[in-house]
Amino acid sequence: MAEKQGALQIGEVAQRTGVTQRTLRFYEEKGLLRPPSRMDGGFRLYSEEDVKRVEHIRRLQDLLGISLAEIKEMVDADEVLRDLRSQYRPESAITEKRNQLEKATAVTEAQFAIVKQKTEQMREMETQLEERLRLFTRWKQELDELEKKAAPTRG
Amino acid sequence: MAEKQGALQIGEVAQRTGVTQRTLRFYEEKGLLRPPSRMDGGFRLYSEEDVKRVEHIRRLQDLLGISLAEIKEMVDADEVLRDLRSQYRPESAITEKRNQLEKATAVTEAQFAIVKQKTEQMREMETQLEERLRLFTRWKQELDELEKKAAPTRG
DNA sequence: AGTAACCTTGACGTTGGCGTAAGGTCGAAC
DNA sequence: GTTCGACCTTACGCCAACGTCAAGGTTACT
Numbered sequence: 001m002a003e004k005q006g007a008l009q010i011g012e013v014a015q016r017t018g019v020t021q022r023t024l025r026f027y028e029e030k031g032l033l034r035p036p037s038r039m040d041g042g043f044r045l046y047s048e049e050d051v052k053r054v055e056h057i058r059r060l061q062d063l064l065g066i067s068l069a070e071i072k073e074m075v076d077a078d079e080v081l082r083d084l085r086s087q088y089r090p091e092s093a094i095t096e097k098r099n100q101l102e103k104a105t106a107v108t109e110a111q112f113a114i115v116k117q118k119t120e121q122m123r124e125m126e127t128q129l130e131e132r133l134r135l136f137t138r139w140k141q142e143l144d145e146l147e148k149k150a151a152p153t154r155g
Numbered sequence: 156m157a158e159k160q161g162a163l164q165i166g167e168v169a170q171r172t173g174v175t176q177r178t179l180r181f182y183e184e185k186g187l188l189r190p191p192s193r194m195d196g197g198f199r200l201y202s203e204e205d206v207k208r209v210e211h212i213r214r215l216q217d218l219l220g221i222s223l224a225e226i227k228e229m230v231d232a233d234e235v236l237r238d239l240r241s242q243y244r245p246e247s248a249i250t251e252k253r254n255q256l257e258k259a260t261a262v263t264e265a266q267f268a269i270v271k272q273k274t275e276q277m278r279e280m281e282t283q284l285e286e287r288l289r290l291f292t293r294w295k296q297e298l299d300e301l302e303k304k305a306a307p308t309r310g
Numbered sequence: 311a312g313t314a315a316c317c318t319t320g321a322c323g324t325t326g327g328c329g330t331a332a333g334g335t336c337g338a339a340c
Numbered sequence: 341g342t343t344c345g346a347c348c349t350t351a352c353g354c355c356a357a358c359g360t361c362a363a364g365g366t367t368a369c370t
Contacts, residue, residue: 009346010347011346011347020329021346021347022328022329022330023328023329025348025349030327039336040336041335041336041347041348042335042347042348043337043346043347043348044348059280061220062220063220063276063277063280064220065216065217065218065220067326068327069326081287094298094302097298104291105291105292108284108288111284112281115277116281119274121214121218122218122270122273122274122277123274126267129263129267130267132236132263133260133263133264136256136259136260136263139256140260143252143253143256146249147249150249165316166315166316175358175359176317177360178357178358185357194366195366196318196365197317197319197365197366198317198366198367199318223356223357
């Protein structure tokens, strides 16, 4: 029997996600990744879900440019989400579920607000740059005409 | 005679931009801000343009989440832009101007590409979060109905 | 001329996000 | 049963982006 079906060692995860092994252990240390299962010898065994998680973390880092502490909060919210999804059957403790759901909603709404605002500002910056590019091409044309006047039909 | 009309000391700039004086000196040190003029005693005197610049730097930091080194490149490009704008008269050295213009265009296009890509990804993230929120509200409704069935018309 | 508020440079401290050995263990193959 | 690459923990190192004194000079006002 294999340790686990289709489990990945840290090296493979590192390759596939583009981060270093150090980074993976670091994320685990900081609570961004749940401690993965281990082989008998102690080697870490990651799942495909873990890979997705790492990619998600990196996207947040790259796009939002926020700290790992903040990312941890977001990712913890995702964890709540998974919990809700998995044990959606047991009808016990409905009020607790509702609480979790409320909390997850709140966190997600906060994220959404941030992302929305940033998206808007990004759009503004985009149009600004676009305008600048147009300005440049106009200037180039002006330069062209200046040169024509200065040296008309030479050669 | 005032040292300069409407010039600002470092404290005022700090207040207006929301950064510390240390940060302003730091940016100057790193070449992100041109060394401002000084009073006789050595006090820094900033212009309104400098204020805009600081705000721009912070926007880039916040929105794009990139390093100050990268921001410096962008801001340097802006400087070229200003140069072009100001000495747009002298018709000497047209080819040099064209060169600068080409360079500025290239840099701006690179920035634009980055910003465009990030904007797109942000939009994706935005819609993902939106969907998640919808999912949550659906779940809440389901919970409501579950409760109705479990305890019908009580009280 | 005194003084409070503001500024100067210099230098060391801090925090986040990892990098990089050092020394030992594990796993598979030969 | 040894070899060898992948992995383990521990721990110190490093850079960016400032924070935080310290010791003094400047300005403006009275």
